[in-house]
Amino acid sequence: MxxxxxxxxxxxxxxxxxxxxxxxxxxxxxxxxxxxxxxxxxxxxxxxxxxxxxxxxxxxxxxxxxxxxxxxxxxxxxxxxxxxxxxxxxxxxxxxxxxxxxxxxxxFNRFDAGYHTYEQVASKLRALAQKRGDIATIVDLGDSWEKTQKRADRDLLALKIGKGSGKPVVLFAACHHARELATPEMVLRMAELLIGQYGVDPEITAWVDTREIWLVPMVNPDGHALATRGDSQRKNTNDVSGGKRRVGVDLNRNYATAWGTVGDSPHPESDTFRGTAPFSEPETKAMRDLMTAKKPVFLLTFHSYSNMVLWPWDHKDASPLDPRLPAIGKEFGKLSGYVAQQGSELYLNGGDDVDWAFETLGTLSYTIEVGSRSDGFDPPYSRVDRFWNENRPMMLYALKVADRPAGVFGPALRDLAVTEAGILVRSESPVERAEAFLGTPGASGTGIPLAIAGNEARGQFATTASRQLLWVHARGRNGEWGPWEVTWSR
Ligand SMILES: [Zn+2]
The missing domain is CATH 3.30.70 (Alpha-Beta Plaits)
Structure with a gap:
């Protein structure tokens, strides 16, 4: 030495x-x-x-x-x-x-006080489900690799929030990569927001009533356990295929789309080891089975770092042939302040979740890279407030347009208010038509019509004995109905 x-x-x-x-x-x-x-x-x-x-x-x-x-x-x-x-x-x-x-x-990874361990994530999800059993359920999606080997007792836990079935599904997932410490916090905070503000905030109430929201804060709990101890662990901890120095399979190179073709490695010690076959890992199998069963409209999958919003394709240069994908991605970029672009513009890689979900299910899929280059993988926990402020608006926007993502091409409304004079709302672009619904929205074009004057719309509705949700949207000159604004009727 x-x-x-x-x-x-x-x-x-x-x-x-x-x-x-x-x-x-x-x-x-x-x-x-x-x-x-x-x-x-x-x-x-x-x-x-x-x-x-x-x-x-x-x-x-x-x-x-x-x-x-x-x-x-x-x-x-x-x-x-x-x-x-x-x-x-x-x-x-x-x-x-x-x-x-x-x-x-x-x-090294520095696991700052404040970040949640797997055990803390599990108990938080349980507490949330217990607090609002009427709208929230814990779902065990499957065992982690170490649990399949009887080496540890960790599950892939999801919180499902919503009422009834047949609603548009939105999936928020984090921590495919263990050391990306801020990412589970984004999903946990969304779970807390939805549970805490249900019945209080009109938009949160509207999304919980009319969407099925799946939150998976920790896709890689085994790797995360290493990260909490200071290891810069990216992969899961599967060691059967070899790898002594840096064990594991890169879960975000283990999905089936373009698996093993580009931007990954066949070597077990590599940090981008793709595994021995597509979906060889219990964690990716669990995510595949959830998505196959639920066919989410949106997948937002959180990584660190770069302050970016990325959409398919990641494995090839071709355009994704769904104009909603880049349009909503750019809207996410505006809402977060992050750079927004197709993933392949950065570099090419196969085997990831967003390309698979988009290719297989048509899911509008986004990789969100949380944090800047100076934040790295393990910023002080105090930075999480800022990340949440950056990420919350785009997560809520996904919930907002989940019933009709093409709403991104219609007029965006703001300043919706109910006063003694009735409904007042403003539009950021020219509006041809605007309408309101009480309670739950019906088919576009069948609501209470509002009168248009410039970029404002006004209207009246019969007052209700009890407080209800009031939904408003508008149609632009291109014929597209825009996203919903929601407030209380009184
Ligand atoms: Zn990552």
Whole structure:
């Protein structure tokens, strides 16, 4: 060990010396190949955390094929953050990428107080289901891999919120990747919001009454247990197919669409190991079976990090042939402040949930990358409030348009109010027609008509003895009815 130490120090010193030109390296305004600094492997994982200036998407896809652990991508700067082993560093150098090392600290996970462990997630879901048994049920979707091996007792738990059946289904899922610590919190907070505001907030009440909402905060509970102990664990913990240093299957490379074709690895020690077959893992099987049974209108699947909203395809450049997918994705981008684009613009990968759900079920599927490059995988828990403020509006928008996603092409309404003079609502774009429903909405065009004046619509309705939901939407000049606004009738 003492023999090795001087060598390591030398490499680190060289890295520091190279640091004086780091600012220039990031820009490549100087022309030519981006500079590549020395890399020291001082972390016990045998990996180094680096920033890669990858030059173009195809090179990044090619490097991904060597099984690198890609953390984030910034398409504008053409910079990625990743963990690489020595062979992968050589591959990156051969591809002409610029490389600069990040601190080894990025290879640990810091599980800040406030984040929920699997046990805490389970007890929170139970408490919510107990509090509102009339609208919420806990569903056990299946065993984690360790439970199938009798090594641990963890289930894939879902909270189902809604009333009755036959309603449009919306699925929020998080933590396919264990160490992405902020992601279960988004789904948990949505569960708390829906339960806590039912009967209080008119829109929440409307969505709970008329949609079937599935919340799966932790798709990878075994990997998460490692992450809570400080491991930078991405995959599940399946070790039967090999892998000593970094066990597990990348659950988001294990779905059947384009499985094993691009952007994943056949090597068990790789962080993008795709598994031995599509749906080889109990966790992805459980998600497949849930989605096959429920055919969700929307899937929002939470990852970290990059502040991005991504939609299919991820495995090929072709357009997705459903104009609603990018239109709603761009709306999500506006609501969150995140960059919104088709996933394949970043790099290509097969085997993920969004491509599978869209291809197989037509589900409008979105990968949400929560947090910025400085947040990384394990930001302080205090950052979660901000993430929730960014993510909540788009999650609610998915619920809003779940009955008719093409509503994204119609007029958006705001400032809906019921006053002594009746209904008043404003539109952000020209409106041809507007109408209201009391209680539950009927077919478009059969509601109480409102009078249009400029970008305002007004109308009257017979007052009700009890408080009811009042639903309003409007039709634009393109003939599309827009999303619902909902308030209380009194
Ligand atoms: Zn992820």
């Amino acid at each position: 003492s023999m090795l130490r001087p060598l390591v120090l030398t490499l680190v010193a060289a890295s520091v010396l190279a640091g004086c030109s780091l600012a220039d390296q990031g820009r490549s305004l100087l022309g030519g190949e981006p500079e590549s600094g020395p890399v020291a492997f001082t972390h016990s994982s045998g990996l180094a955390a680096v920033t890669l200036r990858y030059g173009n998407r195809d090179k990044l896809t090619q490097l991904l094929g060597s099984g690198i652990d890609l953390w984030s991508v910034d398409n504008d700067l053409m910079e990625a953050q990743a963990a690489l082993n020595p062979a992968q560093i050589e591959t990156a150098r051969k591809l002409g990428m610029g490389i600069s090392q990040l601190p080894d600290r990025r290879l």
